[in-house]
Amino acid sequence: MFQKRTEIINNLKKISYLLPIGIFALALVTLYKQLHHMHLEEIHNVFSHISSADIFLVLVFTFLSYIILSFYDVLAVNYINHWIPIDKIVISSFISTSISYNIGFNFLTSGSLRYRLYSFYGLTLLEIGKIVTFCGLTFWVGISFIGGTVLTFYPLKLPESISIPVIYFKVVGVLLLLILFSYFFFCITQRSFKIKNHEINFPKINIAFLQLIVATLDYVLIGCVFFFLLPHYGHVSYLYVLTVFLIAQMIGLISTVPGGLGVFETIMLFMLSPYFHSNDILGTLVVFRLVYYFIPFIVGTVLLSHNEIIVRKKMLTSSHRRTISKISAFIPQIFAVLIFFAGMVLLFFEALPPQIENIRLMATIIPLSLIESSSLLSSMIGVLLLILAKGLWKRIDGAYVLSLMVLFLGAVLSILKNFNYIEALILFLTFLALLPNRNYFYRKSSLMNQLFSKDNVIAICLVIISFIWLGFFFHRHADYSHETLWQFGIDSHISRFLRSVVGSIFVLVVVGILKLLGSSSKDIRLPNEEDMDLAVKQIRTSTDTKGNLVLLKDKYLIFDEKREAFIMYSISGKSWICMGDPIGNVDNIKDLIWDFHETANLHQGWTVFYEVSEKFIPYYIDIGLKLIKIGEEAKIKLSEFNLEGSAGKDFRYSVKRMEKAGYHFEVIPCEYALDHEKELKYISDAWLEIKHTSEKKFSMGFFDIDYLSNFPLAVVKKEDKIVSFANVWLSAKNTELTIDLMRYDPAIADRTMDYLFVKLMLWGKENGYEYFSLGMSPLSGLEDRNLAPLWTKIGAAIYKHGEYFYNFKGLRAYKNKFNPIWEPRYIALPSNFKQVSALKDVALLISGGTKELLFK
Template identity: 55%
Template sequence: MKQNDSTQEKALKVKRFVSYLLPAIIFALALWTLDKQMHHLRLSYVLESIAGIPLSHIGIAIGLTFLSYAVLTGYDYLAARHINQALPYKQAATTSFISKSISHTAGFNFLTGSSLRYRLYSGYGLSLSQVWEIIVFSVSTFWVGFCFIAGLLFTFYPVKLSNYTPAIPIPLNVVGILLLLLVAAYFYLSFRRRDLEVRGYKIRIPEPKIALLQLALSSGDYLIPGSIIYLLLPSNPQLTLLHVLVFFMLAQLIGLISTVPGGLVVFETAMLFMLEPYFGTVDILRPLVLFRLIYYFVPFLLGFLALIFHEFEEKKEFLKKAGKLTYSSLSEITPQVFSIVIFFGGISLLFSGALPSNPRYLHEITYMVPLPLIEASRLFGSIIGVLLLLLANGLWKRIDGAYVLSLIVLLLGGGFALLKDFDYHEAAVLFTMSVLLFPSRKHFYRKSSLLHQSFSRENIIAITLVLVSFVWLGFFSYRNVEYSNELWWQFGVNSQASSFLRAVVGVFFLLLVLGVMKMLSPFSKDIHLPGAEELELAKTIVRESKEPLGNLAFTGDKYLLFDDKKKAFLMYGVSGKSWIAMGDPVGQSDRIKELIWDFYEMSKLHQGRAVFYEISEKHIPIYLDLGLTLIKIGEEAKVPLESFTLEGSAGKDFRYAVKNVEKKGYWFEIIRPEDVIALIPELKQVSDAWLEMKTGKEKGFSVGFFDEKYLSNFPLAIVRNEEEIVAFTNIWTGAGAEEFSIDLMRYKSSAPAMDYLFVKLILWGKENGYKRFSLGMAPLSGLEKRQFAPLWHKVGSLIFANGDYIYNYKGLRAYKEKFNPIWSPKYIALPTGFKKSLALKDIAALISGMKDLF
């Protein structure tokens, strides 16, 4: 079994490595092919050619792009009609534009677009299943149009690929007929009102009217972008619009298969290769570059700004509802905005180091700056560019060290930009970045190590693509310089090719050093179950905490994560890929924020996902900073002891319960911790009887279990008569007599009503000066059941109202309510999207003690 697990783990690691590396390899091959096609061109000539395109053509291209994205918004609006959801066009269009414009450029279309759709549609009240139906409908719309247009073009206007690829003769008319047959099959299912089942998942085929609208929209989705490229190409009588559409569809398909973000360079290389018989290289590059800019980059920026505005509004409203008025929505996105800006600053410095400098500026700089300083500025300018790419990740995660280093590096980068070739434009941008970043210190509060930060798959791919582009751009810029070993040792104002070669070595040497340091530097948080010394340290922190939940750490079944100063700790367990923290961190409040971030970072370093279970409202802004979503799981009941009394009409039921039990010869008693061990055999009989009565087994993680060492840490409240103990519970106490609670409650069938134990506990707490008594949580209590409440609230409230055969939800709430408690909400903070369901499954497995089965 262990060997199979090890084999599967190795296979997953190989698969993950290939998924990281493959897009970069395809991108590099496409760049190499593009370089071979462009080796005879000068960059200045390409730029001048682009500048020569008539403004009228550019204006028409922009208009067609607007029309194309307007057509794309119809995908989601039509999907909403298909699932019988009355969604306003404005909401559907906004969601469609944001998801399409970003996923087109960012790549990983299904993952990126689906995540954005779920994030936006869930805010409009749509359930996960409804969002999934919209996603499936949009994907099917995309392929219906592709199969129809490509089928027609390949069948009735076949282009012989043997004219372009002699080694791969493919009869496109056969492919076209197959594609048209797929469309026919789709409409057959639509007219017959039949559903399609794929790998056990049923896809509901739309009615014929909607299917025809699908076909019309998706056909326009392909015809309009292809027409933009045709419009921007020079006139050639041998090349028709139908030719260009065929080439466009083939290039788009190749770009999609490559998984390179937005098909960048892969799409351009394929188009360049197929259009080469008709035009010169510059004539092909000009429309492709403009198409990339107009159709992808500009909508991406607009979509990104729209997403930021939407998130700004959503989080601002949420924070107001949560009562956290001190947190502005701007603070939520400030680190992310600076992270993106700094990343682009790094790209600017790298590309600047790969391109030749303006000769006029070089001539002027030689009179003011000595040659060694110019050479050093060229080298360190590129190195600083790489540092900015890496620091962007730290800024995103609000690390204070990344903030300080970014300020220093931006100032140095601006200085080097002036010294290497007096590039005052670039220097002004970098200096402006540092000025804007300087007053934002409060948003970067994490005291984490930069070496220990994790990088996401998308982040690694983005950095890799930038570095590959940097190397290619340099070799392309200096392709006319004949290589020789002496180039490495040539120094001079005009020896820019030599400076570039040294910069490449410097950049990759820096990455190598940082990589080795990261591998050799162990993470500072050791992962193991706590020993006696750590439990003693936790006990010291718990004694100073006003809330008693920290006592749960003494079960010994959870890992403990301490802050650097050992003033706070967090308890957690691991189930599947989920790292699940139990409750809020315990200890000094000024250490909590960093501790939560440490736990989140540690889970990422181990390829896991961070989850926070049974948390309160106090630290909601931190969990939002982590990018987690919150779902309410119930409410905790806390009895204010000052107002509790047995006197008067309000206390008559409690008076009767106490007198009735004590008449039968039972009494209440508090056992000191040091006297618990002597009672263990008798207590075990009570516990075993309770487990047998409940036909269950001991649970863990979120509750205590019967264990001699665990129980000996606390005072016990027992109910007994002359012959035996019939009930007991251990008492958790908080510092300063603020609050106390109970955990493990066990009783025999012969025990009197449990009201007696609770009433006597409350009276004991009141006599000892405690202010509150926690009765624990009522699961699924307090969930909204309004029309536009989230899906979780609707399902939870339904189970709460009708799920008595599963668990006595209403009865538990009603029982605790008679003690007149104050109710406070409890949440789970967990990842968004499809990882949410996986995290919930892991929590259930961990609590039930079945984590090893998953």
């Protein structure tokens, strides 16, 4: 029964995704049928009916509408009885409303934006939820009142092409009024409902009336915006336009298509076609979208960016770095898409025939040579913006600076070439939106050293090809000759287009040549003596003990530009696998991770970070990696560790038993390790033989006396004979100690390791160390839940039932008896199909090869 219900829910989810796509596709087909007869000249003249006075009125009504919309939030904040400055409420309301109107899924998008904005004013999740719900109710109160009234009582005369009986609209109107009366009844009787033990009351009746007034004014103003954009609006009544507008809005909302795009336009074209020419309706719809949706969207995005800058500064002082990293994870990508779009705009406008009147006007002000140069440079700048988008995606500071310069120059050139104010406005608004976001583009890297993926190259080529195709399509009746390219004049737009094509291809060729001649990736080589000295110096000042693995000299190193931090890595298959977190100066880690990622990409490799902590997770996410939990590391707080009381009973027993049998613990300084080489080698070989295994690689040490002589050795002796040993890793500032290579004589009971652990912890405590690490317990701490990711479920299942392969549970239980603090450890790796290959490469690298992986 449960499985069947789950299948039904999944099918409904699929339908919910497909429904808006289907509606949108149907709307586009319908729009095509309505507008296919239009010619290029009619498209140019589509806005001619809108006067400057009408535009001014529309702007005023739009401004007043958004002011009224802010009172949704003012009333909501009053409803939850929480004081917030009125200016903060207005800004928060405008940002959330202007952006959600364009993105769609209003409840989710406006809800998430309001949560982001209002949480900084001390509001709880429940209070913000009440605000979002209240604003949604206010919206539907307005819809119910205005829509219910006009649909019920206004004699709606539908076009003959629409065969829907008017009575259906009246039924909808009556239902809307019933919903409104029900809401007011609940407000008068002060009803309430519960959501997870939280009681939520309906607003008081006075607030409900204010909701009605505010929402009604809002819709009256929106209707005015659209009405005054219509040509000769005296031919049709305002009430008819408002009714049609409400119907189109409701259907657009139900479709969940972002902003009702396409759906809203189709309904309006159908309903208004008996009164206006389709060209005039199209012009009205485009300007309405621009004025009421797009311009507020751009302003809202700029305000949101400015708000995030302020929040970033505040949160840095409060050390909420994780939240900041989540914000920065998507801001550069948004601007990369916007810049790419701006490049498309420049190119596509260059392909379209310009307004000759505009060029003639500009020719009276500036020389023709400047007009021709501006047209050529615009196309070149368009291509440059397509290329710069990749640099912004990778957060390169040079791409940010150059993008600002190019956007501003492009806006100026758009005016100079043919007074294309729409193109200039798009570029300038993108410039303003990008300007306050300098902090998100922090990488000091060469633009020419960036690797362009196959997808990037394909996307740029498709845009260029589309630009060329559009130009030749719109100029398909032109007569081409060898001289066409060199013709100059006000009417020579075909020649300008051809020169733009040449300029675009020239930019691509130049960038390609510079890319080929640019410096390649950093050398891949094992560290030399100088590298090792530098790495050891950084290890000695690091609190991360895993950096000691570099002393095995089996890994490649990559340093940051200042050589104050390094990453140690190995290559297995196509995977470039970093062991642990980067070591060194924390301020340089971010750029170092990017350098490593790009070096791997330049060699067609995949970036992987194995056994990393939570410390640098935001940086791994920034470069597009996905994190998977692979286990937990056990750490013991040494100040709380002792052998007293019931908790230390087993440890006391182990110590007494071993010392009674003649064993004792000792720490041998690193300089004396060579003196015991034969003893240690014998124990190590015997241990490997009895375990039927070989030395593991990469993530742990292997027996090499040169490697072991870098560390103190914790040993257990019987008389003067060593029976077990482990090399001890020590961190800077006495933060942590741990052991790496652990071996014991198989002829002696393995209880010696318990004794060694306990005595080493006590030794560390005496020497002022804070923590002792028992290492990672693989696959432990993974949640086996229905909604858990697939890897987590597989890992949890292996942990529970994989005793045949490895004693996962036993290892966790053994470490648990020391009462440790468990810290999660992750692997950061590419997504999709690369994941499986990367996991395989890691397993082969650690085990030492396929044979060792399969046969122990």
